[in-house]
Amino acid sequence: xxxxxxxxxDVEVVEDRTSESRCDVGFxxxxxxxxxxxxxxxxxxxxxxxxxxxxxxxxAVVCVLYEFVDGRARVLLRESPRPPIHLRRHKTFVHxxxxxxxTILEVVAGLVEESDPAGPEGLKRRAALEAxxxxxxxxxxxxxxxxxxxxxxxxxxxxxxLYFCSAAAPLGERDAPTGDGSVMEEWSRVHLIDLxxxxxxxxxxxxxxxxxxxxxxxxxxxxxxxxxxxxxxxQIDGAEVPSRLAAAHAAWNASRNG
Numbered sequence: 001x002x003x004x005x006x007x008x009x010d011v012e013v014v015e016d017r018t019s020e021s022r023c024d025v026g027f028x029x030x031x032x033x034x035x036x037x038x039x040x041x042x043x044x045x046x047x048x049x050x051x052x053x054x055x056x057x058x059x060a061v062v063c064v065l066y067e068f069v070d071g072r073a074r075v076l077l078r079e080s081p082r083p084p085i086h087l088r089r090h091k092t093f094v095h096x097x098x099x100x101x102x103t104i105l106e107v108v109a110g111l112v113e114e115s116d117p118a119g120p121e122g123l124k125r126r127a128a129l130e131a132x133x134x135x136x137x138x139x140x141x142x143x144x145x146x147x148x149x150x151x152x153x154x155x156x157x158x159x160x161x162l163y164f165c166s167a168a169a170p171l172g173e174r175d176a177p178t179g180d181g182s183v184m185e186e187w188s189r190v191h192l193i194d195l196x197x198x199x200x201x202x203x204x205x206x207x208x209x210x211x212x213x214x215x216x217x218x219x220x221x222x223x224x225x226x227x228x229x230x231x232x233x234x235q236i237d238g239a240e241v242p243s244r245l246a247a248a249h250a251a252w253n254a255s256r257n258g
């Protein structure tokens with residue numbers, strides 16, 4: 001029985017190496033800097049401390065995989081453990097957090113690696129590889145489209161930037177995810193969820209992942225889906241349907257007609 005076929009019950013700390021580790025070694029590196037602001041009149045601020053969290057490559061791609069089925073849009077979300085979030089249960093917060101967060105649901109995402117070519121084609125290559133590793137889907141790079149501009153994940157603490165894209169894919173025809181070979185990623189499950197329901201899960205906290213909520217909201221806009229009405233624009237009397245939604249409307253019609 002493989003790891004993903006067993007129920008996940010906990011993630012435990014086997015060893016804490018914090019006290020014996022330098023902040024500039026390891027997968028995540030912490031730069032402890034002292035900065036000052038320079039102003040146009042030649043003056044400068046008082047020096048102040050600033051910690052910057054870095055990891056190899058820094059930037060990442062976020063890929064929303066979706067399909068139309070019977071006139072509805074559904075998306076692929078991946079469930080996996082995220083130890084940093086789960087380990088919150090050992091901390092005390094000013095505002096108590098009753099969440100357990102053993103696993104969370106996320107869209108497909110992954111770090112850009114040195115082997116990826118620079119530029120848009122490199123991002124597409126990485127997104128396609130992540131779709132195979134995390135979702136078991138072979139995605140044609142030509143079907144990957146940018147989904148809005150890039151964003152910074154947490155600009156007060158890290159320089160990581162996220163690049164968003166989407167692709168229509170036959171989600172029901174996927175194979176088993178290949179994984180990336182790491183133990184942290186060995187347990188995972190794939191879920192196919194209606195787009196409207198997935199957005200509701202983000203809004204009420206069942207999917208507590210910011211990049212996933214943003215990616216799904218952008219996909220809704222890309223497809224002409226209005227979450228609060230649970231309708232596509234062309235299903236709303238009197239709504240004006242922008243020409244840019246022609247392809248989405250055609251795909252929607254095709255799904256309704258079998």
